Amino acid sequence: MSVAGGALKLSRKDFVTDQDVRWCPGCGDYAILAQVQKVMPELGIPRENIVFISGIGCSSRFPYYMNTYGFHSIHGRAPAIASGLKMTRPELSVWVVTGDGDGLSIGGNHLIHILRRNVDVKILLFNNRIYGLTKGQYSPTSEQGKITKSTPYGSADYPFNPIAVALGAQATFVARSIDVEAKHLQETLLRAYHHKGTAFIEILQNCNIFNDGAFAPLTDKETKNDAQLVLEHGKPLVFGKDRNKGIQLRDGKLQVVELDSEVTQEQLLVHDETDIGLAFLLSQLAAPEFPTPVGVFRAVTRPTYEDIVQGQIQEAKKRRPTDLETLLRQGDLWTVS
């Protein structure tokens, strides 16, 4: 069991609640829960200082299964609730668990605003590209033309790209991982935790009941190395089972190239987490033409919202009298005897 932060000796089990987990057997949420519970002891902070806040949806059941403080709130509103908590209690580690419907449909507004404000909250968006809890309607990340119960003729909606949404909202940390990629997910969670500011992770999650196999090429042993492009800061963008393919920037466009004697790794694009233009280009890569990038698209620092707010409060306390008597006695006074 890995222990960080000195005296604290917590294990995965300490983060498991006595509640029966009620996701469908085989749901990708189990794997995510397991990784989160595994990572928590490594944060080196006591359980009582961790809060999980969610909205509504399959993913939003998450807080019930985490033996920390938890708040299962209302559809789409978790970022707002988390913002109020984090502003006033900056010492807490606040996590939001949301889904593609919760975070990008009904709660889209709150999501983009928490991202631009850079409140130090960790947001895990489980993207299964379907509505699970309400039994199988298309979601804002479903592919256009998707046939579901509510779209028997195929959905007319063009989908959101969650990474591009987050980048567009000026998020300071934007990453993608996959439910079954245990190690990658753990590493991404840890990086998110250590990022000072809002951290947004899109976690591709299989809903085996209503949208099974949505990410199969990314997770099947056979295909995944060709389908995933693992982003690593400062490293060339190489992928493929035999690590023989790469991404090049040519004429302002990204292209897949085969590595051979003519094209070497040195000629490939090198990932830079601080370059938002590059992050945006990478966010547009998708199957079948391209591999799907996973990893950290963007990581930059910017003062957090709560630090600015706390700073203003401390500054005001230094500069202005804080006695209520003076406050009430503002303006012209007169006495009646």
Place this chain on the structure above:
Amino acid sequence: MSVTPAEPAVQQQSKPRVERDQVVIRFAGDSGDGMQVAGMQFTNESAIAGNDLSTLPDFPAEIRAPAGTLAGVSGFQVNFASHEIFTPGDDLDALVAMNPAALRMNLGDLKPNGILIVDREQFNELNLRKAGYDSNPLTDGSLAKYQLYPIDITKLTALTLRDTNLPARTVNRCKNFFALGLVSWLFQRPIEPTQKWIASRFQKRPELAEANQRVLQAGYHFGETSELFASSFEVKPARLAPGTYRNITGNSALALGLVVAAHKADRPLFLGSYPITPASDILHELAALKEFDVYTFQAEDEIAGIGAALGAAFGGAIAVTTTSGPGMCLKAETINLAVSVELPLVICDIQRGGPSTGLPTKTEQADLLMALYGRNSESPVVVLAPATPADCFSIALEAVSIAVKYMTPVIILSDGYLANGAEPWRLPNLEELPEIRVEFRTDPTGYYPYLRDPVTFSRPWVIPGTPGLEHRIGGLEKEHVTGNVSYAPVNHEQMVRVRARKIAGIAREIPPTRVQGPSEGDVVVLGWGSTYGPIEAAVRKAQAGGKAVAHVHLRHLNPLPSDLGEVLRRFRKVLVPEMNLGQLVKVIRSEYLVDAVGLNKIQGLPFKEAEILRRIEQMLEG
């Protein structure tokens, strides 16, 4: 800065003074004419002169209506008296109209023989046409029944400042102070408070400060020296309860009350809000008070405003959201979550005319049923309403104290009239205000999230960061005591009932109903919220006429005082005036089976005393 009732600015008075015990005056002009400032400063001068007073600002509906049009007229009414008063006054003793549109919009309220001061130059052809006048009322004899004083306010202002090199536009904008100076002389108000106010308002532009001060002074002297006025008027100080006073609007009082409440609770104050008329001033005011551990969060929308507040409540702050009707619709969902998770939250609804966007700048009290019932399922919350602008201070304290004691959302129903209206406020003795006890549970022994206090039925407030008490809350139905998610049929009924009983039990906090007047008789007038003033004034008039009429005012709309039914039944008739189609009256009829009748006015304006008195008299006859 403390001042005792001051002598008028100019000591040497050559003209006689006529004593009056009450005056109602309205300043009206184009929204660019500075009438709100003139009205507020006149109010301040009157407060310092020791009068009781009540104000009614009337903002134009459109922020940037074209100059000179009827839609752009802005007004500010002040009632000041040498005795206790309850309303801004029915009809006007004096009207200042800065242009034809202002005259047209306001003349109907001026008493016959009332004083009418107009800026003569503004009655030019263009402005007359914009206001819809075919002929000039100043010369066509149509104003014969008033004491008309056409004064060249614009020109006199320009003359006063002719030795400055201020641009003409700037000079023109000083004319409200000429009018204010003139009226200050006419009613023998001290102008020093306004001089001081100008100095601080234009601290960074000393040339403007000086210009406005000079114009104010010029207006004052013009009254004294011109031949127009034969006398001035004097309204002696009122006999208010001893103490130190200041003037305060409802929104300011609410903001201060929230700060004091959080201080009494020894917790930070968190306001999550989205700008909306007429509630925004509370956000503005609190945003400037960070030194008192006040967090303000201007959210992306109404929903996030209350959502963030609920998050802060979860973390142990005194959490508040402020809004008006349209925002209340959006907040219903989160209020319900607060009902379900049983966290303290104060929701301030500064009501305005509706439905939908309705009349943003006008008052109404038609959100009562929404506050009581406007959420899905059985969703009991506490509903309180302040009676007067100053009462907003105490209602804020009471709301916070109930919210934290009973772990419940509390809705405060203020309205546009209270929010912007002002009255003298006797400063409270902070020490004497009751402490607000907040106890966070820290003891893990025997802890369950929904273990209830045997008396209040309140659940323990445990904040994140407390070791050993990690727990989860949420909007799903939970099992009695343990708080685990539960869909069990009988448990659900039990939880619905216990939530209802918890709120109903808060009636124990309400003092016995105060009946102003005889404890039994012919008519009792029952009111809530800002109708307090006109009802009290009308009932006192009726009582002075020897009638067995009483006034009962409700500050607690849910739960209702436990003795209310019994009190009402002691009267032959119950009259309920409301600025809606009859909302409280519905509640009263269904709760107590009394044959209460409504008196309803839905014009975006408060009741006049006479309107209520007339109805009382009809009921006495019937």
